[in-house]
Amino acid sequence: MELNPHDLLRIKGAEELISHTPIPNWVEESLAISPYVVIRRSRAATGQVAVGVRGPERNKRFPAFLPIDSILSRISPERLAQEKGWHNHSKMIFQCLDRVSDLLNPASLTWGPTGSVGFELATGQEVVSKKSDIDILIRISEDFTIDFAQKIEKELKKNPYRIDVQLETKEGAFSLSEYTISEGREVLFRTMDGPFLKEVTLGLI
Structure with a gap:
């Protein structure tokens, strides 16, 4: 089973989690x-995966580890984009995903919603609020040019909701908006070993 950051994993419950600190009561209640838990961008012991539990409030997130054998099913952001389940939601924020789809699909980009929007699409639990943004990941390769990135950023800004895009590579991820204005400067690169500043050379070919 391929496992990537932002994938949502269905598990039995809090008893499956491994933690080096006491597990708060709200974690068991939420699960x-x-x-469902979300895969974190962090290293884990052999046979385990780093995950996070989403709480009832924005400031409640709990990091833990999960035995891979405990995974019942996996839902990737890409699967959510392919299924277009947002057509079954009446909230305006979900309808914006049609615009995102119309922009990214013709370019044959692999993408999907994450964050609260992705979580609600995957689980059916209502976690999206009026203050929610739309979080998107796009999996890119070396032919993802800076000019194309700037075009995408410009079009996404026309939406009524703020859209935060992470560009995912094999080594890690970085912000689309930060990349489009980097002009050769370093951007914050998020990896399995933590974040660090790195000059991204995509689009120079």
Whole structure:
């Protein structure tokens, strides 16, 4: 089973989690309502994967580890984009995903919603609020030019909701908006070993 950061994993419950600190009561309550955890960008021991539990409030997130054998099913952001389940949601924020799809699909880009929008699409639990942004990941390669990145950023800004895009590579991820204005400067690169500043050379070919 291929596992990537931002994938949502269905599990039995909090008893499956491995943590070096006490597990808060709200973690068990949250997983009883919606038994899904999200893969974190962090290294884990052999046979485990780093995950996070989403709480009832924005400031409640709990990092833990999960035995890979405990995974019941996996939902990737890309799968959510392919299924277009947002057509079944009446909230305006979900309808914006049609615009994102119309922009990215013709370019044959692999993408998908993450964050609260992706979580609600995958689980059916209502976590999206009026203050929510739309989080998107796009998996890119060396032919993703700076000019194309700037075009995407410009079009996405026309949406009524703020759209935060992470560009995912095999080594890590970085912000689309930060990349488009980097002009050769370093950007914050998020990896399995933590974040660091790095000059991204995509688009120079």
